[in-house]
Amino acid sequence: MALACPSCEEAAAEYVGMADDGRNEMRCTACGHHWLLGAKPVSPRAVAPKPAPKAARSPAPRAPAPRPPAPRATPPPRAAAVGAPAATPAVARFPTLDDVGDEALRRLAALKAAWPRVRPRPDPYAADFRRLHELMFSRAGLPHTEPGQLRDFVTSDVLALSGNTTSFAREWRRLGDRDASRRFRGVVEYLLRGENGEDVDTDDDLPLPDRFTALAEGRSEHAMGGVREPVLTRILAVARPERFLPVLTVDGGSGGEGKRELTRSVLGLELPTLDRGRHTVGRLACGSNDLLVDALGAGFPDLDDAAAFLIWAHGQN
Structure with a gap:
């Protein structure tokens, strides 16, 4: 039996595709309402942006002389800015x-x-x-x-x-x-x-x-x-x-x-x-x-x- 639409309660739900968080996107063919089915995603197929790589924990500034304050004088690593494209979802949703x-x-x-x-x-x-x-x-x-x-x-x-x-x-x-x-x-x-x-x-x-x-x-x-x-x-x-x-x-x-x-x-x-x-x-x-x-x-x-x-x-x- 078809799933009921939460908006109009008609049993006219159809599967549209997988949302970015891994849940199923549904659409009511009777009223056109879209919704996401399911709780938190647990499927390994769920697509999520990978976290930006942790700012390289390499021995920060390699100062030629042992100057203790040098690490604090260096601005915070800009790894997040350089890796900005990683913040964009890995896969765009299907156009509607x-x-x-x-x-x-x-x-x-x-x-x-x-x-x-x-x-x-x-x-x-x-x-x-x-x-x-x-x-x-x-x-x-x-x-x-x-x-x-x-x-x-x-x-x-x-x-x-x-x-x-x-x-x-x-x-x-x-x-x-x-x-x-x-x-x-x-x-x-x-x-x-x-x-x-x-x-x-x-x-x-x-x-x-x-x-x-x-x-x-x-x-x-x-x-x-x-x-x-x-x-x-x-x-x-x-x-x-x-x-x-x-x-x-x-x-x-x-x-x-x-x-x-x-x-x-x-x-x-x-x-x-x-x-x-x-x-x-x-x-x-x-x-x-x-x-x-x-x-x-x-x-x-x-x-x-x-x-x-x-x-x-x-x-x-």
């Missing part, structure tokens, strides 16, 4: 809509106003593709999906391209249809519902961004070769179409249309760089998606249309 400047918001509003209200769908087959796979990936439908349906989901160009699928195709051939489809079903089930099989994250299970990371990096027993960030994001985009944009990577590479580039050009924000401590691939993928969706707001029939707008707005620079 509050970090978007007023000028960027005004420009975004102007771009939305200029976006044609009557326009062709970005992909006329996308809506049907979403509906089909939303049913296929449901708890009831997933066990009955056929191997060919699962394989074609990854390699199809409907909705968005999954990028280079050579390693996925190689792994599928190595395992064979039966074992490969069983393995891919395990990826989908674990990504969407975790170990507990719940559609909403629970306190005793890894949150979605961390499950994403474990699968993308091959560290989960449920992982499958060739199923990395683009395929995992594609699963989320069809299974949770109200939350996830069909923009499948954070970094767009040579194409330059990943969520990092879109955030930079449309919102004027720079996403954190990828690291294996706090800003993992899963937290970047989910956090950047949520930031863009929050900033876009209303005015789009669905997130397919919103993604098409982002690509268009990116091209206006």
Whole structure:
């Protein structure tokens, strides 16, 4: 059962990420309230600034002659001033809509106003593709999906391209249809519902961004070769179409249309760089998606249309 929001008391809490003191940051999807869950941090994953190095206890002033007052004549060590950068938090928090400047918001509003209200769908087959796979990936439908349906989901160009699928195709051939489809079903089930099989994250299970990371990096027993960030994001985009944009990577590479580039050009924000401590691939993928969706707001029939707008707005620079 979902955690209740302390503000509106709706059972609509979702995990946002780890706060700087190691507690879990939560958000209510009903009223938007943010809060920190838990007492004092005890997790070794908690990130805290390292104390400034103790002022070198080296034998203070090395006076050539034994002059006892010399140590007191020396000003206190300036180690704290020299090491000032250490006072900056080791890892900045993930940016939110509050970090978007007023000028960027005004420009975004102007771009939305200029976006044609009557326009062709970005992909006329996308809506049907979403509906089909939303049913296929449901708890009831997933066990009955056929191997060919699962394989074609990854390699199809409907909705968005999954990028280079050579390693996925190689792994599928190595395992064979039966074992490969069983393995891919395990990826989908674990990504969407975790170990507990719940559609909403629970306190005793890894949150979605961390499950994403474990699968993308091959560290989960449920992982499958060739199923990395683009395929995992594609699963989320069809299974949770109200939350996830069909923009499948954070970094767009040579194409330059990943969520990092879109955030930079449309919102004027720079996403954190990828690291294996706090800003993992899963937290970047989910956090950047949520930031863009929050900033876009209303005015789009669905997130397919919103993604098409982002690509268009990116091209206006």
